[in-house]
Amino acid sequence: MSTDFAGRVAVVTGGANGIGRAISLAFAAEGANVAIMDREEGPLGETAEEARRLGVKVLPLVGDMTDKTVVAESFARVKADFGSVDILTNNIGQTARENYSEFYLARPETLEFVVGVSLMTTLMCTRQVVSDMRERKFGKIVSISSDSAMNGDVGTVDYAAAKSGVLGFTRALARELGPFKVNVNAVCPGPTNTRAMQRIPKDAYERARNMIPLGELCEPDDIANAVIFLSSGKSRFITGQTLMVNGGRVFY
Numbered sequence: 001m002s003t004d005f006a007g008r009v010a011v012v013t014g015g016a017n018g019i020g021r022a023i024s025l026a027f028a029a030e031g032a033n034v035a036i037m038d039r040e041e042g043p044l045g046e047t048a049e050e051a052r053r054l055g056v057k058v059l060p061l062v063g064d065m066t067d068k069t070v071v072a073e074s075f076a077r078v079k080a081d082f083g084s085v086d087i088l089t090n091n092i093g094q095t096a097r098e099n100y101s102e103f104y105l106a107r108p109e110t111l112e113f114v115v116g117v118s119l120m121t122t123l124m125c126t127r128q129v130v131s132d133m134r135e136r137k138f139g140k141i142v143s144i145s146s147d148s149a150m151n152g153d154v155g156t157v158d159y160a161a162a163k164s165g166v167l168g169f170t171r172a173l174a175r176e177l178g179p180f181k182v183n184v185n186a187v188c189p190g191p192t193n194t195r196a197m198q199r200i201p202k203d204a205y206e207r208a209r210n211m212i213p214l215g216e217l218c219e220p221d222d223i224a225n226a227v228i229f230l231s232s233g234k235s236r237f238i239t240g241q242t243l244m245v246n247g248g249r250v251f252y
């Protein structure tokens, strides 16, 4: 696919590992300058170095993006170093992981954590870029949801609620920003080969794989390819949409 990223400024949240890492490297390979925001300093430095080797400018920003001061400072640094943001990928999110439980047992602080990290980060980061995008009449916003939002997996009620929130956010913001030629879309990965999946027991991994018609787990690059498409001029007439990248696990 020939794209149009040379010299563009792309921000990827949670871009040090897994899906976000694949997205950061894909933007760099396409010629975009990339600001990568992540709380894990070591992997962030490694991903930034790998992206730099692709010949673009890279700005690694370490911090917890659930903290609104960190969010504001991080985006201010991007503006000062790179100028206005053209492309934002909201990738941060996670389930309750070790605090996973069925809803009747869920602790209020776990619910707040999951919604904070999987939904609020998307709202807070996007809020930092929309004024400029409106003014410049250009922008691409892609948020990573999950096919759990449609499938409703047992034990992840909080996560499904947050990731469904990302889809509602996408649709409403697409209507607000359409007149300003800003595209807002979402990608829903199915089970994807990242460290989260590698940690689960072998039988659960096999069960996840058996539910996928294409017979294998998604790879981070599969999600990156979808994000690149939705951030490029090739998708100029697509907005408010949800692209399922899940090997057919859930149809929508």
Ligand SMILES: NC(=O)c1ccc[n+]([C@@H]2O[C@H](COP(=O)([O-])OP(=O)(O)OC[C@H]3O[C@@H](n4cnc5c(N)ncnc54)[C@H](O)[C@@H]3O)[C@@H](O)[C@H]2O)c1
Binding pocket: 013, 014, 015, 016, 017, 018, 019, 020, 037, 038, 039, 040, 063, 064, 065, 066, 091, 092, 093, 094, 095, 117, 118, 144, 145, 146, 147, 188, 189, 190, 191, 192, 193, 194, 195, 196, 197
């Ligand atoms: N892996 C899957 O099977 C799968 C399936 C569906 C959706 N998703 C979604 O895809 C996205 C990426 O998932 P992944 O599997 O690559 O996860 P991951 O844990 O491998 O990577 C997430 C990255 O985000 C960073 N991060 C998390 N919270 C942060 C915070 N508060 N501040 C700054 N950085 C933070 C982490 O340090 C990490 O680098 C998430 O939104 C996840 O919910 C993943």
